[in-house]
Amino acid sequence: MNLYLEGKKVIITGGTKGIGRACVLQFCAEGAEVSFCSRSQQSVEALEAEIRALGGKAHGKAVDLYDKDAYLLWLKQAAEEMRGVDIFVSNVTGGTALGMDAWGAWKEFFDVDLMCAVDGFETLHPYLSESKFPAVTFVSSTAAIEYFPPSPPGFMALKSALITHAKTLAHHHGKTGIRVNTVSPGPVYVNGGAWEFVENEMSELYQSTLSQIPLGRMGTPDEVGSLIAYLSSPLASFITGSNLVIDGGLRKGL
Ligand SMILES: NC(=O)c1ccc[n+]([C@@H]2O[C@H](COP(=O)([O-])OP(=O)(O)OC[C@H]3O[C@@H](n4cnc5c(N)ncnc54)[C@H](OP(=O)(O)O)[C@@H]3O)[C@@H](O)[C@H]2O)c1
Numbered sequence: 425m426n427l428y429l430e431g432k433k434v435i436i437t438g439g440t441k442g443i444g445r446a447c448v449l450q451f452c453a454e455g456a457e458v459s460f461c462s463r464s465q466q467s468v469e470a471l472e473a474e475i476r477a478l479g480g481k482a483h484g485k486a487v488d489l490y491d492k493d494a495y496l497l498w499l500k501q502a503a504e505e506m507r508g509v510d511i512f513v514s515n516v517t518g519g520t521a522l523g524m525d526a527w528g529a530w531k532e533f534f535d536v537d538l539m540c541a542v543d544g545f546e547t548l549h550p551y552l553s554e555s556k557f558p559a560v561t562f563v564s565s566t567a568a569i570e571y572f573p574p575s576p577p578g579f580m581a582l583k584s585a586l587i588t589h590a591k592t593l594a595h596h597h598g599k600t601g602i603r604v605n606t607v608s609p610g611p612v613y614v615n616g617g618a619w620e621f622v623e624n625e626m627s628e629l630y631q632s633t634l635s636q637i638p639l640g641r642m643g644t645p646d647e648v649g650s651l652i653a654y655l656s657s658p659l660a661s662f663i664t665g666s667n668l669v670i671d672g673g674l675r676k677g678l
């Protein structure tokens with residue numbers, strides 16, 4: 425299926441691993457130009473080289489989203505370098521420590537999961553306004569819409585706030601054509617990621633989580649990346665203010 429993403433200019437936060445990396449590769453495979461970041465210069469350069477070898481066009485930058493000034497500067501520089509932005513995917517999360525409920529964890533999720541999306545949208549709004557098919561996606565989680573005790577309380581609360589804010593932006597900016605949605609993945613198995621750690625160190629929790637997923641397995645980053653690519657594309661032109669759940673059926677709510 426042609427997603428009509430050729431030539432689109434895309435910014436993705438956290439693109440070297442997991443869901444972000446899958447997004448970068450999907451957009452590049454569709455002929456889009458992509459700017460992405462991570463904290464590691466080495467992994468940024470490795471992915472740039474991989475995409476170049478595939479014939480794609482991507483610009484990586486080592487930026488830590490905890491450094492707000494550096495983050496906003498990168499967004500502006502990326503937008504200027506590509507001469508515009510059509511698509512923004514806010515993907516990075518602030519913490520991964522399971523069960524963490526300390527104040528510091530709340531602040532990390534607030535600063536990164538929520539405020540990097542809020543500030544990212546505001547910073548890129550002038551560029552998105554100039555686009556013919558502007559689309560913004562915030563990556564949330566099923567833990568935002570269904571009680572999921574393995575997740576830290578701050579993660580669940582701030583990922584919920586992200587869904588609420590996307591709905592607000594969709595209403596505020598709909599008339600100008602800017603679409604804003606969230607994607608809420610259930611457990612996604614990333615090599616070297618949190619669920620691999622749980623599988624090795626907390627096998628009871630891992631098995632009980634698997635047993636709650638009707639499809640009997642965790643998702644893959646590619647499955648989520650495909651959904652985000654579709655949602656960002658002109659083919660999804662009537663979808664805004666929505667929260668698309670991708671969880672193998674884990675969510676029980678009707
Ligand atoms: N995996 C799941 O089961 C799951 C389920 C529901 C929702 N989600 C959501 O999906 C999103 C992606 O999760 P994931 O599992 O794909 O994550 P991941 O595999 O840990 O990848 C995160 C990416 O972001 C980068 N990153 C992390 N912290 C950063 C920071 N402070 N500044 C800049 N870059 C940073 C990482 O690179 P560096 O480490 O090199 O910086 C990496 O490229 C998150 O919002 C998460 O909450 C994931």
